[in-house]
Amino acid sequence: MTNSITGPIQNRFSETSLVFTTVDNVVNWARKSSLWPMTFGLACCAIEMMATGASRYDWDRFGMIPRGTPRQSDLMIVAGTVTLKMATRVKRLFEQMPEPKYVISMGSCSNNGGPYWKHGYHVLKGVDEVVPVDVYVPGCPPRPEALLYGVMKLQERIQEDHVLRRRAASTGSLAGASMAIEAIK
Amino acid sequence: MDAQGLHDLLAGKFGERVSAFQADALQPWSVVAPEAIAEVAAFAKADPALAFDNLMCLGAVDYPAIKESVPRMELVYHLYSYTHRHLHVLKVMLPREGASVPSVESVWGVANWHEREVFDMFGIGFTGHSDLRRILLPDDWEGHPLRKDWVDPEFYTGMHVRPTAQMAERFQAGEKIGIGPFDFTPFNAHVDE
Numbered sequence: 001m002t003n004s005i006t007g008p009i010q011n012r013f014s015e016t017s018l019v020f021t022t023v024d025n026v027v028n029w030a031r032k033s034s035l036w037p038m039t040f041g042l043a044c045c046a047i048e049m050m051a052t053g054a055s056r057y058d059w060d061r062f063g064m065i066p067r068g069t070p071r072q073s074d075l076m077i078v079a080g081t082v083t084l085k086m087a088t089r090v091k092r093l094f095e096q097m098p099e100p101k102y103v104i105s106m107g108s109c110s111n112n113g114g115p116y117w118k119h120g121y122h123v124l125k126g127v128d129e130v131v132p133v134d135v136y137v138p139g140c141p142p143r144p145e146a147l148l149y150g151v152m153k154l155q156e157r158i159q160e161d162h163v164l165r166r167r168a169a170s171t172g173s174l175a176g177a178s179m180a181i182e183a184i185k
Numbered sequence: 186m187d188a189q190g191l192h193d194l195l196a197g198k199f200g201e202r203v204s205a206f207q208a209d210a211l212q213p214w215s216v217v218a219p220e221a222i223a224e225v226a227a228f229a230k231a232d233p234a235l236a237f238d239n240l241m242c243l244g245a246v247d248y249p250a251i252k253e254s255v256p257r258m259e260l261v262y263h264l265y266s267y268t269h270r271h272l273h274v275l276k277v278m279l280p281r282e283g284a285s286v287p288s289v290e291s292v293w294g295v296a297n298w299h300e301r302e303v304f305d306m307f308g309i310g311f312t313g314h315s316d317l318r319r320i321l322l323p324d325d326w327e328g329h330p331l332r333k334d335w336v337d338p339e340f341y342t343g344m345h346v347r348p349t350a351q352m353a354e355r356f357q358a359g360e361k362i363g364i365g366p367f368d369f370t371p372f373n374a375h376v377d378e
Contacts, residue, residue, distance in 0.1 A: 084341045085323045111361045117348055121330040121337050122322065125348045126361065136361045 027163045031074070031100060032155040034063040038073035038093065043080025045107040045141040052144040062151055070096035075154075076131070077147070081109035081116065082124040094131040102158070104150050105133040108140045115140075186234065188213035191273045194234060199225055212263070214274035222262075222277050223287035223313070229264060229273075230292050237264035237273065240289070243299035245307045247281065249333040256281050258309060262289070281332075285310035288317075306331035 037059075041049055053059050053066060067073045070093045082090060094103065105127050108114030116123035127133060134157060137150035186194075192206040192215045203225060205216035217225050229237040241263040250256040260277040277286055288311040290296045300311045301320035308329035311317055319326060325342075328335060337346045345352070355361060 084344055084346065087344055088342065105361075112352065112356050113348065121335065121346060124344055125352055128361075129344055138362050 024161070024163050028159045028161055031161075032158040034065075035075045035102070035151065035154070036065050036067045036073050037075040037077050038070055038097070039066040039068050040076060040093065041079045042082060042086060043109065045079035045110070048141045048144055049077055049079040049106065049147060052147045057144040057148060059148065059151065062148075062155070064151070070094075071098065073097050074100065075102045075104065077104045077106050078110045078127045078131075078133075079106040079141075081114070082127045082130075083122050084124055085122070087124045087127070087130050090127060091130045102134045102154055103127075103131050104135045104137060104147075104154060106137045106139075106147060106150070107142055108138065111136050111138060186269065186271055188273060191215075191235065191271065194232070195225060195229065198228060198232075210274075212272060212274045214261075214276050217275050217277050219277050219279055219284075219286045222260075222275070223289055223292070225275065226262070226289040226292040229275075234269075235273075236266045236268040238267055239265040240293035240295055240299070241265045241272075243289075243296055243303065245303045245309060245331075247307060247331065247333045249281070258284055258307060260286065260303070260309065279309065283310075285312055287312050288314040290314055305329065308332065 041047075051057060053064070064075075070076075074097070076090075076094055076097065078090065094101070105111050109116065109123065110127045113120060113123050113125035117125060124130065135150045135154045137146050139146050142150075188208055189206070192203070192208075192213070195203045195215060195217075196206070199217075199221060202218040202221040203215050204218075207214050207216075226240075229235045242261070243263075244261050246259045246261065248254065248257050248259065258279040258281050260279065262275040262277075263272070264275065265272050279286065286309070288296065288300055290300060290311075291313070297315065298320060300314055301317060303309050304311060304314075304317055305319045305321055306329055318324070322330070323341075327338070339345070339347060
């Protein structure tokens, strides 16, 4: 039979066949190909995030479907200024997400407080004070291309992950910051 | 009616309690005695010649002691009349500590949120307000951050308010661009040594 590479994928495997791969490969591929972000925007970065989701940039291409609840979400894109008042809510939303869960910090405010670094009595100096951040996207706000690049970076990291193997505790970005989390109810 | 006429009408009715007209300003203003502001507001809205049916803005300004100036708080009321299309500004001078004025919420309902914001940011009280509590900051916030003597606390519910040297180092080291150093293995939130 003809084996057209342009036809539907099932045509290529129409005869009984075997594919060998690793569990890591398959699971990671599945995870990175359906990163469902939480519908969740805090400030002007959220406008760029919406643009990224809309037809021109279309993050549906990555299998990203915004979910209205943290219970169904894999990815939290912290898009905007995290005020101290909101930080407690961000923390709670993150805790409500099921594992595995990922966080993209989008924009300067979310990365480190941005313009509120010095003169912002009300702004958290980086969302990594309350949740572990996987990818930081710089910009004020980042363009949709930048956010998509951040998503692709996250996909790279997910593809490198080991699904069934536990790693030692991280000494990474949360080492100094996570202590603050304990006090947040 | 021009600003002078508006002021004269108010001053004619309230005498000493509406004083110090400033005409040489982009938006001319009259100074109103603190205890009279609610009465003046009610009159400004009800009087057919004034008919200030809209409170455009209610804000406060903190003037700490600079050189010889007298430290004070100012409340600023921007009034507008859709009937006559004229505008006037009322100012109330207050002491910086423990100030309180009658609420104008019963005159213009919009003052409810404006007065809550002034209370939130400056700590000025409004007697007769139906629901005077913080509007923007969390309920358990301490202090009023738009006062000039405000100093950031070190923590709010365990979160740093002032940036620490460690944060600055991480930022300058470029850790906060691209992939973070955090090991995001799905189980790591629950890893026990």
